Amino acid sequence: MEHYTRRVLSVIVLNEDGVLSRISGLFAGRGYNIDSLTVAPIPKTNLSRLTIVTSGSAPVLEQIVKQLHKLIPTYKVIESGQFVEKEMALVKIPLAEDFNGLDAMLKAYNGTIASSGEDFIVVMVADDYDRIDNFLKAVKKYNPTDIVRSGSVAMDI
């Protein structure tokens, strides 16, 4: 089996109709993996930034970058290892749980309580993607009823 590596790509594209379908279609049509994908416009420009987390063997990753480049609305594909990469997660926990230790855990993962209701709280954490993995493992003991991850956002440095 070929060695798969995880790769974060920051793709700057023209913010126009259908550009997301070109990119998702490219990945689907050529059988590339998308682990996560986030999009947002870049302020004061006609561009958008996509952060794509993908994985594959070295030649496949090279092709992914080249194929992204080949799309007409692609302005730039940034693939340097030099990224600040963060992900966010929301976790809903029933109030019935014993919150012993939750505060310390939230502190450790840049977390806060984002919202609360009659019988639940929603906590929010923002951290490196692998630390989010760890947090989500650790938070299991509070029996969360719902978990939402944002996918990575990245900035090249």
Next chain:
Amino acid sequence: MELSGSQMVIEALRKENVSVVFGYPGGAIMNVYDEVYKQNYFKHILTRHEQAALHAADGYARASGEVGVAFVTSGPGFTNAVTGLATAYMDSIPMVVISGQVPISMIGTDAFQEIDAVGISRPCVKHNYLVKDVKDLPRILKEAFYIARSGRPGPVHVDIPKDVTAQMGHFAYPSEIKMQTYKPTYKGNPRQIKKAIEAIQAAKRPVLYIGGGAINSNASAEVREFAKLCGIPAVETLMARGVMGDENPLLLGMLGMHGCYSANMAMSEADLMIAFGPRFDDRVTGKLSEFAKHAKIIHVDIDPSSIGKIVPIDYPIVGDLKNVVEAMIPLAKEQIDESKYKPWRDLLKRYDEIHPLKYEDSNEILKPQWAIERVGQLLGDKAIICTDVGQHQMWAAQFYPFSYPRQWLSSGGLGTMGYGLPAAIGAKVAVPSKTVINFTGDGSILMNIQELMTAVENNVAVVNIILNNQFLGMVRQWQTFFYNKRYSSTDLSVQPDFVKLIESFGGRGFRVTTKDEFDKALKEAVESNTVCMIDVQVDRFENVLPMVPAGGTLYNMMLEYKE
């Protein structure tokens, strides 16, 4: 200038010097057709099926080097056109295809003849547009033509809703292209070029592996000069037939699945492969781990994603082939000594003498290869050769003596049966001074047979030569070799009377079973200046050889088939 969207389409085509459009009308594109009626800048040829409109535009583009243009309507008009887009995309053919769409207000409502055309075309075009505002139309059309013909060429699809074709807007056709994101690289990196020349200098057994990029880049003259200067033997892909010219002593022939022995052996034994615009198609490489495994590789291509896609490349050069070879020539003049490769050339020549391309001729029954050779003898460079897909296509590539680029038009990448007749129509429209031959099969010809009407109506005198083996011959051949002769659904012995068929369309038909009849029919057909069909009854069980079975190795060709 205030124009309607439809008038803008006409004006843009005029600015692009379009002289012919192939198309088929319908509700969503009627506004455009109304303007077609009023103008006399270009000729519109009504095909009898949208697929054929695109193949005709494609044939026009391949024969002329210009962008081919087609119009189709929304819904079924567009879906019929998809095979034409995919065919052109796989072979990097420049086209602009304009389709009608339901009015913007109705998009998304499953309206009559609504289909998500840009959603469907996306994976089989170089780029596409859905025009949402008439003010964008001039820029989009300008970009469409530019994208189609620049860089690695390809089809561009522009989908225009009916209300946009009616809206009025200001028309100023941009004189220049300003695209923020799309900037193809034409000039090769001089350092890479220098390294490539050094690699050639160091090599003992170099081979030129020439692909369709050499045609698209109009680099034939430069490639010939470079080959001659360096004394490097060359092989051509199916798409590159005509680049070197078959008279050229350096050309070994076509390589790949049905390539000749010397060409495939050259690839297998080379220590350096100089790839000029091919794409390492699996029908060429066979088993990848064995493909040219002793060779370092120089790959020149205008599309960076093509380089390293299939095999790792030692000397990548991104750039337009013509440009790059022009830069290589002066360096080669200084640094390469062609006499160094003489032993290698001699070895390959010997390979060619041991196993030339061959077939066993007969006096009892016409051999398809003979018919092709015969046309070559009688017409040679006077004819442009189109084909359909199957055995006849491979024999035409093997046995016709090509002498210049754009003489050979065949669907290589997609292998689209039904391509030949409409493409021949497009080619004849582009180059009326040439005889245009369509070598076709008894299977393929029926896939766009309705285009005989287009040809007759417009007096486009193409000559169709059916190599009639009463089989889907290529599939039958695989069944013979690999499926123990279980001829599942490949027998075509129930067939129309092709002579009566073409006569009913108003053309001329011939049925031939002997060499004399063949010569006579061909002569009459070429001289008649009408649409013709020659039904050549050939040996049913002839096989295309040599053959590298799919996934096999190039140096392990099946040279003969023994029961």
